Amino acid sequence: MMAHATRRRLPIQAVAGTVPMILVSVGVFIIGIGASVLWSFTSSKLFPAYDFVGLQQYRRLWADARWLISVNNIWIFGLLSIACNMVFGYLLAVFMDQRIRQEDTFRSIFLYPFAMSLIVTGLVWQWALDPNLGLQQTVRNWGWTDFSFAPLVDAKTAIYGLVVAGIWQGSGVTMAILLAGLRGVDAEIWKAARVDGIPTWRTHLFIVAPMMRGAFATAFVLQCVAVVRVYDLVIAMTGGGPGIATTMPAVYVIQMITVRQNVGQGMAGATMMLLPILLVLALGGILAWRRKRKGVAA
Amino acid sequence: MARAVSPRRKWSFTVLAWIVALLLFFPILWTILTSFKTEGDAILFPPAFLPPHWTLENFVEVQDRSNYFKHFFNSVVISIGSTLLGLVITVPAAWSMAFSPTKRTKDILMWMLSTKMMPAVGVLVPIYLIFKSLNLLDSLFGLTIILMLINLPIMVWMLYTYFREIPVDILEASRMDGAVLWKEIVYVLLPMAIPGIASTMLLNIILAWNEAFWTLNLTAANAAPLTAFIASYSSPEGLFWAKLSAASTLAIAPILVIGWFSQKQLVRGMTFGAVK
Numbered sequence: 168m169m170a171h172a173t174r175r176r177l178p179i180q181a182v183a184g185t186v187p188m189i190l191v192s193v194g195v196f197i198i199g200i201g202a203s204v205l206w207s208f209t210s211s212k213l214f215p216a217y218d219f220v221g222l223q224q225y226r227r228l229w230a231d232a233r234w235l236i237s238v239n240n241i242w243i244f245g246l247l248s249i250a251c252n253m254v255f256g257y258l259l260a261v262f263m264d265q266r267i268r269q270e271d272t273f274r275s276i277f278l279y280p281f282a283m284s285l286i287v288t289g290l291v292w293q294w295a296l297d298p299n300l301g302l303q304q305t306v307r308n309w310g311w312t313d314f315s316f317a318p319l320v321d322a323k324t325a326i327y328g329l330v331v332a333g334i335w336q337g338s339g340v341t342m343a344i345l346l347a348g349l350r351g352v353d354a355e356i357w358k359a360a361r362v363d364g365i366p367t368w369r370t371h372l373f374i375v376a377p378m379m380r381g382a383f384a385t386a387f388v389l390q391c392v393a394v395v396r397v398y399d400l401v402i403a404m405t406g407g408g409p410g411i412a413t414t415m416p417a418v419y420v421i422q423m424i425t426v427r428q429n430v431g432q433g434m435a436g437a438t439m440m441l442l443p444i445l446l447v448l449a450l451g452g453i454l455a456w457r458r459k460r461k462g463v464a465a
Numbered sequence: 466m467a468r469a470v471s472p473r474r475k476w477s478f479t480v481l482a483w484i485v486a487l488l489l490f491f492p493i494l495w496t497i498l499t500s501f502k503t504e505g506d507a508i509l510f511p512p513a514f515l516p517p518h519w520t521l522e523n524f525v526e527v528q529d530r531s532n533y534f535k536h537f538f539n540s541v542v543i544s545i546g547s548t549l550l551g552l553v554i555t556v557p558a559a560w561s562m563a564f565s566p567t568k569r570t571k572d573i574l575m576w577m578l579s580t581k582m583m584p585a586v587g588v589l590v591p592i593y594l595i596f597k598s599l600n601l602l603d604s605l606f607g608l609t610i611i612l613m614l615i616n617l618p619i620m621v622w623m624l625y626t627y628f629r630e631i632p633v634d635i636l637e638a639s640r641m642d643g644a645v646l647w648k649e650i651v652y653v654l655l656p657m658a659i660p661g662i663a664s665t666m667l668l669n670i671i672l673a674w675n676e677a678f679w680t681l682n683l684t685a686a687n688a689a690p691l692t693a694f695i696a697s698y699s700s701p702e703g704l705f706w707a708k709l710s711a712a713s714t715l716a717i718a719p720i721l722v723i724g725w726f727s728q729k730q731l732v733r734g735m736t737f738g739a740v741k
Binding site (some may be wrong): 180181183184185187188189191192195196198199200202203206214215259262263265266267268269271272273274275277278279280282283284285286287290291292294295300336339340343388391392395396398399402403416417420421425430433434436437438440441444448451455460 | 474478479481482485486490493495496555560561563565567572575580582584587588589590591592594616617671681691695696709714715720724728
């Protein structure tokens with residue numbers, strides 16, 4: 168990177184190139200997020216107002232059963248879908264690494280779910296998990312008459328229906344990332360492990376997987392982003408139901424703003440959603456700053 | 466790793482790959498097949514795999530009843546429009562970051578990329594109010610702007626990673642030969658950057674095509690693209706599976722076709738350039 172920096176023309180051109188980009192990002196994100204956070208401390212109803220009420224909206228938010236369910240749901244959805252995606256993605260990647268024929272075809276097919284709109288994904292899975300049309304009835308029709316798999320109709324299990332769709336959507340792209348990581352592992356490692364008589368699964372678990380930290384981190388970040396933003400899948404698949412069983416933070420905030428016309432509390436929810444990401448960013452910033460200082464000192 | 470694989474094992478792996486691929490692809494395939502069935506056949510039991518009576522009436526009816534092509538056209542306009550608009554802003558930015566980096570360049574890039582991780586609800590209300598006061602709600606122009614904004618970080622990041630692969634020596638050589646800046650850009654940089662720009666455009670078009678959060682919340686009947694249209698079709702009329710499938714099929718068909726031919730670029734884009 169520094170090699171690029173040695174000789175350059177007038178920096179004014181570089182500045183002129185980046186300024187619109189930075190202006191746009193700053194304008195939208197900083198001002199937008201700033202306003203949202205500000206309104207979360209007010210008693211705004213249908214329209215934002217500026218009578219500050221301190222932390223009242225947050226207190227109300229955390230006393231709202233609907234919000235608690237949302238937070239609970241996003242944990243279940245996030246943990247389960249990320250864990251399953253990682254496991255399935257890794258298995259698929261190991262499997263694709265066997266140099267099977269027409270690898271490109273398979274990669275395309277495995278990636279299709281990720282390239283599709285979550286609205287369509289939600290609809291397709293709503294249908295597939297419909298007790299009278301989808302999987303359950305089909306399997307029953309094959310003769311297994313008491314087969315039962317209709318998570319969406321029961322409030323207790325509906326969230327797992329969303330997880331199924333999430334796995335279908337995300338495992339292919341995880342595979343693509345992990346496959347690239349797997350291909351980057353030195354072939355000698357495999358030979359050495361075989362010579363030492365280490366079983367294949369242990370080589371995978373204790374030698375190869377730790378070497379692919381970068382690929383796993385990329386996949387993990389990508390999935391986390393998808394989980395925090397999850398909105399359209401819920402809207403298309405369950406609409407937050409049955410009842411409020413599958414409501415998610417983003418759905419909650421939108422409902423707060425539109426249906427219940429309580430911008431203040433909605434913004435408190437939105438701020439809570441921003442918080443984890445801001446914390447991670449701040450942490451990253453502090454770490455980078457400390458590293459830089461150490462570099463200067465040394 | 467290039468481990469030797471015996472032909473028999475390889476063959477069995479290929480068969481297994483087909484089974485996994487079919488399982489993954491089945492929901493999509495089923496949607497496409499259902500779109501060619503009559504409503505009656507779509508809920509038939511036992512389900513018929515291939516449509517017993519092939520028909521195009523679903524497509525006709527979806528168009529007749531809700532003017533499907535208007536929404537299709539909206540999708541095309543906003544995804545291509547936002548991509549072109551985005552290029553105008555991101556190409557100069559990525560260019561200067563890649564070829565005249567400063568100490569802060571990496572920080573700025575990471576910061577921009579991190580805005581992509583923010584939940585969109587955090588900025589919805591301010592943007593909604595701005596749009597309302599500017600009369601941009603439910604307009605194609607407003608939607609194009611907002612889709613451009615949300616995809617800017619990915620675009621600039623993608624372009625940056627592509628531009629970084631262009632050897633700076635070539636640019637310097639052309640400068641030595643007396644090329645002025647615009648000539649350097651048009652004749653030297655652009656031809657080498659075209660593949661990168663093309664993949665970035667492709668990715669952005671797909672992202673904009675699939676975007677649902679903003680399209681659902683900022684549009685009504687007028688500017689609704691396909692995602693919002695299909696979502697509106699879903700809940701109350703949930704029983705019309707064949708028609709819903711027809712609408713969905715038309716919405717994903719472009720993605721399936723583009724995805725098939727540009728799988729490598731897609732992987733790279735969707736993993737933020739982590740997979741080359």
